[in-house]
Amino acid sequence: MTGRGRGSARVLLAPLLALALALALLALLAPPALARGGRDHGNWDAVALLPPREDAARVARFVAHVCDWGALATLSTVPAVRGRPFANVFSLSDGPPGAGSGVPYFYLSPLQLSVGDLQENPYATLTMSLAQTNFCRKHGFDPQSPLCAHIMLSGSITKVNETEMDFAKHSLFTRHPEMKDWPSDHNWFFAKLNITNIWVLDYYGGAKTVTPEEYYNVKFQ
Numbered sequence: 001m002t003g004r005g006r007g008s009a010r011v012l013l014a015p016l017l018a019l020a021l022a023l024a025l026l027a028l029l030a031p032p033a034l035a036r037g038g039r040d041h042g043n044w045d046a047v048a049l050l051p052p053r054e055d056a057a058r059v060a061r062f063v064a065h066v067c068d069w070g071a072l073a074t075l076s077t078v079p080a081v082r083g084r085p086f087a088n089v090f091s092l093s094d095g096p097p098g099a100g101s102g103v104p105y106f107y108l109s110p111l112q113l114s115v116g117d118l119q120e121n122p123y124a125t126l127t128m129s130l131a132q133t134n135f136c137r138k139h140g141f142d143p144q145s146p147l148c149a150h151i152m153l154s155g156s157i158t159k160v161n162e163t164e165m166d167f168a169k170h171s172l173f174t175r176h177p178e179m180k181d182w183p184s185d186h187n188w189f190f191a192k193l194n195i196t197n198i199w200v201l202d203y204y205g206g207a208k209t210v211t212p213e214e215y216y217n218v219k220f221q
Contacts, residue, residue, distance in 0.1 A: 050135060050149070056200045057214040063151045063200075065100035067128040068093060068175045072157075074117035074124045088114040091179070092126075093171040102216055104153065104193045105160065105168040107179050109186040122156040126193055149202035153195050160190040168192065 049066075051058040069091050076086035091107070094100045104126055108115050118124065129150035130136055131143035141148040160168045168190040173180055182188060198210040 050130075053149075053202050056202070056208040057210045058218050059149055059202050060151045060153075060198055060200045060210050060215055061100065061102055061218045063128050063130060063149055064094050064102055064104065064153070066130070066133055069132065070104070070126045070128040072114060072124050072126050074114050075121050076113075077117050077120050078113060086114065086117060088112070090114075091172070091176045093175045095167070095171045096174045101167070101171075102218070103195075105171050106157070106191045106193075107172050107176070107182075107188055108191050109188050111186055118157045122158065123154075124157050124193065125152055125154040127152050146201050146204050149200070151201070152199040152207075153193060154197040155193050155195040157191050157193055160192055164192070165190060 049062070051062050053059060069089060071087045072090050073085050073087045076082055076084050078086065092104045094102055094104055110116070110119075114124075127150060129143060129148060131141075131148050131150070135141075136143060136145075136148035139147070172190070179188075195212050195215065198212065198215055199207040200210055201207045
């Protein structure tokens with residue numbers, strides 16, 4: 001190839017190289033994957049769907065449905081911290097996308113530290129936050145900001161009975177498909193949180209309280 005030909009080739013390749021570099025940078029800067037509980041198992045557009053903050057019960061149901069994991073606090077039975085609060089992350093689901101029941105379901109194993117706590121004392125508090133969706137990122141809200149809506153659900157953890165078994169299984173395996181392949185020798189079982197107290201923090205001025213009746217009476221779309 002002549003010098004002129006090589007020069008022409010470089011001129012033609014330059015825009016392509018620039019485009020490839022731009023695409024690579026976009027991939028590196030892309031936000032992390034969002035919750036799997038969205039429409040068609042994609043991402044919830046929490047910015048568009050968040051209910052009015054004045055409707056605390058509806059906000060609580062919304063957060064409980066779009067979040068697919070939470071931090072569960074128990075009273076520890078581990079000797080080094082016995083009797084102290086102990087928090088652990090658990091995958092959860094209150095129903096298939098668009099069909100939330102409000103009941104947080106879990107897939108648990110006796111081998112988990114927190115399950116040992118629950119066997120001695122079933123009372124626990126679950127926290128879920130819109131920080132795991134696109135809502136807080138788009139608005140620039142820090143996860144600890146009251147504007148980054150989160151809820152606290154307190155109650156007791158119990159095993160799911162035969163009546164709820166199919167729904168709990170479908171709810172969890174739809175959002176967390178890898179659960180189906182978790183080791184069978186871990187003696188997994190389905191459980192749920194029986195909610196007795198609810199707090200919603202989605203604005204300044206302190207947490208709002210919602211009764212279980214108000215919470216479950218929400219007609220969730």
